[in-house]
Amino acid sequence: MIPVLRLDGVSFSYGSVPALADVSFDIAPGERVALLGRNGAGKSTVVRLIAGLQRPDEGTVWVGDWDTRDCAPEELARRVGSLFQHADQQLFASSVRDDVSFGPRALGVGEREVERRTDDALEDLDLTPHAAHHPYDLPPALRKLAALAGVLALEPALLVLDEPTIGLDRALRARVTRGLLERSAAGAAVLVITHDLTFAAETLERGLVLDRGTLACDEPLAALLGDATRLEPLGLEPPPVAALSAALDLPGRPVRAAEAARELARVARGRPAP
C-alpha cells in the first residue's frame, strides 16, 4: 500500500538557519501520529513542507504518489488538509459556514455534497450554533476550531494539524479527539503537532519526536509518554495521567484518563481504601 505521506531524506534551511536535516518517515492511511519536540525543533516546517508552502532543499516529500515539488499548494489541498499554527490567518469569509464550505466548493465538489460536508464538519466540532457568526466575533480558540472545521470539510486523505487545541477547554478538546478518531476510522491519516501531551495521549497512537531538526524518535506514543527518563532529554515531560500511572505503578501504565481511572478502581478494590 502506498503511504499517505512519505518524507524521504528531507532537509530544509531558512537561509542560513537550518531547520530539518535528513528527516524520513512514512504515514499509512488511518494512522494517528503526534509530531513532538521543543519550540524551534522544526515541527511547523514539516507542516509547511507537506502543504507545499516550502520545497525541501534536499530529499523528497511524497503525498501519496505526488512529489510536492511538482504540485502547487492548491493541488495538494485535494489530498492534504492543513491547519496552521496561527489559524486566524486561514479565515476570511463573513460567516463560519461560508468559511467552512469554501474549501470543498473550491475543490469543485457538487453543491449538495458541499452542504453535507459543511454540516458534518460543523457538527463534529459543535460549531453548528456558531455557523452564522462572523469568525472574528468568536474568541481565538473557537476561530481555530472554525479553521479546523474548514480542514475537515475537505475530507482529505491526510490531516495535518498544528497545535489544534490551544485555548480549548476540556469538553472541546474531547470533541476534537472524537472528531479525529472518526476521521481516522474512516481511513484518513492524522498528523498532529502539539505540546498538549494530554490531548496527544487521548487521541494519537504513534509518536515522532524532532530534536534540533532531526528525527530522534518514532514509536508507539503510550510507551514513549510513560518513560520520563527518555522524554527529558527531548525537552518533553510525561503528561499528568502518565505520571500518575507511573507513580502508582498502575498495571499497563495507562496514559489515557479513562483507562487510568479503570485501573485505579481495579487496583483499589484489591487493597484497603487509600
Add this chain to the structure above:
Amino acid sequence: MRSLTLEGVSFWYPATDSPALRNVSLHVARGEIVALVGALGAGASTLLLVAADLAPRVTGGRLTGSAARHDRSGIVLPTPWTQASGMAFSVWDEVAFGPANLGWPTHEIARQVDRALEQLELAPLASRDPVTLSGGELQRVIIAAILAMDPGLVLLDEPAAELDSDGARTLWRLIRLLAKEGKAVLLATSTLDALPEVADRVVWLEDGAIRAVGPPDLLADVAACDAGLGTSVATVWRTSGLPGPYPLTVAHALRRWR
C-alpha cells in the same frame, strides 16, 4: 496593597444583548498570582481585557460598575503574534519597542531589555529576525516585550499555549518570581495542571460570573471535576469512583495511595 480592583463589573460587547461579564467583583494584590479558569466563553479573556483597560476603550461595548488599576498594566493576548510591532529586525529591537515608546533613557531601555531577555531565556536569540522564530519562541518574545515595560500589573491570556515543556516551566517559575518582586499577576489558562504550583488563588468563572474563588484545591472539588475544571489527577480519581477528597497533583495522589 491592591493593584487591581473590580467592583460589580458587567460588560457587553458591541451589538450584543447578553453580558460577557456579570457583576464581577475581584481584586488582585501586589505580589499575588490569581488564575482565571472556566469553560470557553466563561469570560476569562474579557475580564483580562477589562483589567487592561482595553475593554471597552478599544473593543467598544458598554461597562457598568468600576474597574480601577493602581499600577501600569501590560497584557499578553492569546494571539501574541498580533502583538509584534512588525517594525523590528531583531528580537532585541522588538523587545525594546515598548520601553522606547515609554520615552525612557537609552541605558534604562537596554537594562530592561537585557533583563527581560534573560528572564525568558531568550538571550541566544537576541539578534534573530522575529519572522524566523517558531510560534513558541515568538510567544516568549512577546512576553519579554511586555515585561520590559516593567508593568506593575501583569495580565496573561494563555501564556503557555505555544510553549514546550521547558518553556512552560521557565514561564511558570518566572511568574512566581515576578510575584515575589511585588508584581500582581492575573492570568487565564486552560493548562489547569500547572496551577497548583503557580496560583495563589483560583477564580472559577461561569457564564460571565464568578462561581467560586479559592486556593488551587478548588480544582479538586467534585463540582470543578464535573465541570471539566479538575486537574487531570483529580479527574481520574473522580472517574475511578474512589471516595473524595480527590488529590490535586501526582504528589498528593502518591501520599494518599501509600
